Amino acid sequence: MKLIAISGSLRKASFNTRLANLIADTAPGDVTVDVTTLHGIPLYNADDEAESGIPEPVESLRGQIKAADGLILVTPEYNAAMPGVFKNALDWLTRPGEEMKPTFSRPTALAGATPGAWGTAYSQAGSLVNLRQMGCLLFPDHLRISKAGDRFDGEKADDKLVEQVDGWLTGFVDFVTTNN
Numbered sequence: 001m002k003l004i005a006i007s008g009s010l011r012k013a014s015f016n017t018r019l020a021n022l023i024a025d026t027a028p029g030d031v032t033v034d035v036t037t038l039h040g041i042p043l044y045n046a047d048d049e050a051e052s053g054i055p056e057p058v059e060s061l062r063g064q065i066k067a068a069d070g071l072i073l074v075t076p077e078y079n080a081a082m083p084g085v086f087k088n089a090l091d092w093l094t095r096p097g098e099e100m101k102p103t104f105s106r107p108t109a110l111a112g113a114t115p116g117a118w119g120t121a122y123s124q125a126g127s128l129v130n131l132r133q134m135g136c137l138l139f140p141d142h143l144r145i146s147k148a149g150d151r152f153d154g155e156k157a158d159d160k161l162v163e164q165v166d167g168w169l170t171g172f173v174d175f176v177t178t179n180n
């Protein structure tokens with residue numbers, strides 16, 4: 001099985017990118033998780049799309065998603081929502097309209113980490129309406145990591161976090177298997 005985990009943070013020391021890497025490191029032998037970020041994706045502008053079509057970084061990301069059996073959106077929470085960087089990338093990926101279904105109608109999971117107390121719960125809850133609109137087949141168990149600053153020592157996660165990610169990923173792998 002092949003999964004893709006997209007981190008919605010551009011920050012070098014991002015907790016969410018670290019969480020995406022941890023998901024990849026935790027995967028069982030028969031599951032590959034490709035981790036990617038959204039660097040290089042321009043701001044959506046319909047004039048640019050009309051003049052030049054879909055930018056190469058968007059097509060490249062779409063290709064990675066289509067090659068995967070399941071999609072994991074690892075997103076920070078900014079002001080109780082998904083950061084604009086992530087929403088912008090998702091908007092590009094829904095263009096042109098006929099590409100939305102083949103890109104997104106696949107098993108999709110939400111994961112997120114924050115130094116705060118609520119584990120990106122507001123961002124995840126708020127994005128449900130967007131993901132439903134895009135036709136994602138959503139895994140109902142969302143991975144929420146609170147107090148991320150206490151859970152990672154550099155790239156190394158504490159044992160409890162490894163266990164939490166392992167249990168969650170087992171559930172998502174089952175969901176992907178059932179729905180492919």
Ligand code: FNR
Binds near residue numbers: 009014076117120
């Ligand atoms: C935040 N942060 C934040 N955290 C949270 O739990 N709920 C929130 O609503 C917000 N709002 C918010 C707005 C803006 C503009 C910034 C820059 C930050 C803090 C955020 O969770 C923190 O910066 C994380 O470290 C971001 O994720 P990465 O970059 O570590 O992956």
